[in-house]
Amino acid sequence: MKIFAQRLRELRNSRRVYQKEMAEYLGISVRGYQCYEAGQNYPDVKGLIALADYFGVTLDYLVGRSDSRT
Template identity: 50%
Template sequence: MFAQRLRELRSEKGVVQKDVANFLNITTSAYGFYEQGKRVPDTDIMIKLSNYFNVSLDYLLGKTDVRNYTDDSNITIALNSDTDYDELPKEAKDEINNFIEYVKQKYKDKK
């Protein structure tokens, strides 16, 4: 999933492998191995890729389809028993669940 996401993101951004490799300060060949799934970058490179493509690490790794979590200070979610979530499309339900997982992970270590 990681290699596929890298190829898709690079294509969407309209850049070639050499451009991304230059940004990362690595060889084009080394970056090409990431897109081919032959190598997995270290954590520092992953973070740089996440920033370069403006996506979350979870998205880059294929753990979620949410590209980038927005600043949660601008989001209000009202969860109550009166809300009928069954009427929402699957995509909306997935977004809500992904956000809930994001918040749980964010505050997991702050207990």
């Protein structure tokens, strides 16, 4: 799921949001969030939905099943 990590980083950077802010939004540690962007760990379903809602993209886009954001 390397695509997930890449897309998550790109989406965060496009919004100019810090990793710390994302971690707080998701209710996890900064290190936990960093593991998402490094492709070392992945959020649960609730976390995936929260990320998709935050960035206004589909779950399929976020996890690399589609190249369409909407």
